[in-house]
Amino acid sequence: FPGLADVSISQDIPVEGEITVPVGSHSPDEDYSTLDEPVKDTIVRDLKAVGKKFVHVMYPRKSSALLRDWDLWGPLVLCVSLALMLQGGSADSKDDGGPQFAEVFVIIWFGAVVITLNSKLLGGTISFFQSLCVLGYCVLPLTVAMLVCRLVLLAGAGTISFIIRLIVVLAMFGWSTLASTAFLADSQPPNRKALVVYPIFLFYFVISWMILTFTPQ
Amino acid sequence: MAAPGAAGGGGRSGAPAAEWGGFEDNMQGGGSAVIDMENMDDTSGSSFEDMGEMHQRMKEEEEEEAEGEAGAGEEEDGEFLGMKGLRGQLGRQVADQMWQVGKRQASRAFSLYANIDILRPYFDVEPVQVRARLLESMIPVKMINFPQKIAGELYGPLMLVFTLVAILLHGMKTSDTIIREGTLMGTAIGTCFGYWLGVSSFMYFLAYLCNAQITMVQMLSLLGYGLFGHCITLFVTYNIHFHSLFYIFWLVVGGLSTLRMVAVLVSRTVGHTQRLILCGTLAALHMLFLLYLHFAYHKVVEGILDTLEGPNMPPFQRVARDIPVVSNPVLNTTAKAIALTL
Numbered sequence: 001f002p003g004l005a006d007v008s009i010s011q012d013i014p015v016e017g018e019i020t021v022p023v024g025s026h027s028p029d030e031d032y033s034t035l036d037e038p039v040k041d042t043i044v045r046d047l048k049a050v051g052k053k054f055v056h057v058m059y060p061r062k063s064s065a066l067l068r069d070w071d072l073w074g075p076l077v078l079c080v081s082l083a084l085m086l087q088g089g090s091a092d093s094k095d096d097g098g099p100q101f102a103e104v105f106v107i108i109w110f111g112a113v114v115i116t117l118n119s120k121l122l123g124g125t126i127s128f129f130q131s132l133c134v135l136g137y138c139v140l141p142l143t144v145a146m147l148v149c150r151l152v153l154l155a156g157a158g159t160i161s162f163i164i165r166l167i168v169v170l171a172m173f174g175w176s177t178l179a180s181t182a183f184l185a186d187s188q189p190p191n192r193k194a195l196v197v198y199p200i201f202l203f204y205f206v207i208s209w210m211i212l213t214f215t216p217q
Numbered sequence: 218m219a220a221p222g223a224a225g226g227g228g229r230s231g232a233p234a235a236e237w238g239g240f241e242d243n244m245q246g247g248g249s250a251v252i253d254m255e256n257m258d259d260t261s262g263s264s265f266e267d268m269g270e271m272h273q274r275m276k277e278e279e280e281e282e283a284e285g286e287a288g289a290g291e292e293e294d295g296e297f298l299g300m301k302g303l304r305g306q307l308g309r310q311v312a313d314q315m316w317q318v319g320k321r322q323a324s325r326a327f328s329l330y331a332n333i334d335i336l337r338p339y340f341d342v343e344p345v346q347v348r349a350r351l352l353e354s355m356i357p358v359k360m361i362n363f364p365q366k367i368a369g370e371l372y373g374p375l376m377l378v379f380t381l382v383a384i385l386l387h388g389m390k391t392s393d394t395i396i397r398e399g400t401l402m403g404t405a406i407g408t409c410f411g412y413w414l415g416v417s418s419f420m421y422f423l424a425y426l427c428n429a430q431i432t433m434v435q436m437l438s439l440l441g442y443g444l445f446g447h448c449i450t451l452f453v454t455y456n457i458h459f460h461s462l463f464y465i466f467w468l469v470v471g472g473l474s475t476l477r478m479v480a481v482l483v484s485r486t487v488g489h490t491q492r493l494i495l496c497g498t499l500a501a502l503h504m505l506f507l508l509y510l511h512f513a514y515h516k517v518v519e520g521i522l523d524t525l526e527g528p529n530m531p532p533f534q535r536v537a538r539d540i541p542v543v544s545n546p547v548l549n550t551t552a553k554a555i556a557l558t559l
Contacts, residue, residue, distance in 0.1 A: 103401075103402050103403070106402075107402055114379075117333060118340070118372075118375075120333065121333060121336055121337055121339075121340040121372075122340055122372070123337075123341075191343060191344070192343065192344065194344045195342070195343075195344055195347070195372065198376060199376065199379065202376075202379055202380065202383055205383060206382075206383055206386065209383070209386060209387060209390070213390045
């Protein structure tokens with residue numbers, strides 16, 4: 001607009017008229033005002049949701065609550081606690097401990113991602129984060145097994161303790177696999193369930209192996 | 218003022234809008250908003266100062282390049298029409314549209330590159346098929362004059378590689394391997410995936426040189442299924458530490474799976490020299506990998522080795538620590554007893 005370049009209007013002359021500027025969408029903050037509630041309410045609500053999902057994992061019935069409202073708090077807490085408990089493994093030399101914290105973390109999340117991708121590629125109807133949520137929550141029995149193993153190892157590291165630990169870890173491994181299969185296998189076409197279950201089996205097998213071979217310093 | 222303003226604004230913002238992709242479409246096609254591009258230069262009072270500044274900077278650059286003069290006209294344009302009351306809303310709306318454009322572009326790029334549906338056809342298998350292919354991978358074919366069919370499937374090989382990783386972990390743990398740099402898990406995954414992907418690529422390259430008819434996916438699939446023999450061998454011999462047993466398994470099981478891969482490759486290659494090169498390389502790599510996996514990660518059991526191995530002691534030994542594993546000595550003594558009675 002070269003012709004209008006030298007026109008200037010002083011700033012205190014108001015512009016009049018009607019110019020409707022339709023606002024695209026109402027800000028979504030007005031729909032649920034969770035930002036205004038006290039922090040305690042938010043935390044308690046989230047904790048209740050996580051706790052409910054824990055209960056679902058320990059008693060795997062075919063409910064869809066785990067799938068519908070997925071969240072990753074539970075898996076994070078479980079993963080971190082498992083990795084912390086696996087610290088301080090047996091080491092003659094300082095540079096080979098048990099699995100490091102980062103190693104356990106990466107194994108769990110990378111393994112869960114691979115299983116999710118696999119089940120999606122095989123034609124599953126479950127979404128990415130729902131699957132991550134289920135796999136993460138089903139690590140709970142193995143975390144319990146780790147706790148038991150550590151307690152047993154406090155009493156001594158002999159043959160009997162090894163047998164106890166073996167039984168406990170095997171049982172929890174079976175429980176984990178069954179729990180996650182109960183949730184995930186439904187979303188697959190019926191003739192391919194075995195193809196989806198096998199990687200889950202391997203995943204929990206690796207975690208169980210890490211738990212079983214953990215010997216404290 | 219609206220129509221020429223919008224058209225002019227769209228025209229003037231042609232060059233900077235080119236960087237932002239479909240901005241022009243948005244401006245001229247869509248909404249009923251009245252936006253005059255030139256008033257974006259004034260950023261004071263706007264809630265999105267960065268974008269206004271960015272736009273102004275780009276406009277200035279454009280003008281500097283085109284005319285070679287400092288953007289003296291820009292500051293005056295800023296006060297043009299002085300729409301103070303609407304500046305905030307203007308900025309917000311422009312920001313909103315820019316966000317939508319950005320989101321659209323990002324989702325387009327994402328759906329183009331991160332589309333896992335590219336891999337979907339390679340995972341289209343049934344459990345019976347997988348089982349059949351696993352068993353077939355141990356049976357060498359007889360007809361090598363007719364190109365054999367290779368299923369281009371990636372589920373089986375991927376699962377076999379992961380199984381091999383799990384078995385390696387088990388072997389490393391029971392042999393008390395001390396990994397100085399890196400971690401057990403990292404070493405296992407790196408070894409197995411490195412072998413599968415690396416040797417497949419190398420063989421594909423050789424096949425390309427030797428004019429063999431095989432695609433990359435088929436090569437990956439063939440080598441992946443060839444790891445089934447490795448899995449079986451290592452699973453057995455990591456638990457029963459018996460060197461002769463390992464050598465028997467190495468020859469028989471490893472040999473069978475190698476023979477099958479070699480036969481399939483031979484059937485797809487023409488010419489003696491090419492066949493020899495391809496098959497020799499593949500056989501050597503496959504068998505040597507099994508040998509490496511066994512000796513690098515296995516437990517040195519002194520008693521059995523002394524009686525059987527003698528001068529053939531492998532050069533790398535690991536320091537044995539005491540581990541509370543009950544099963545191994547039991548299995549070892551059982552195997553030893555069986556061998557002695559044979």
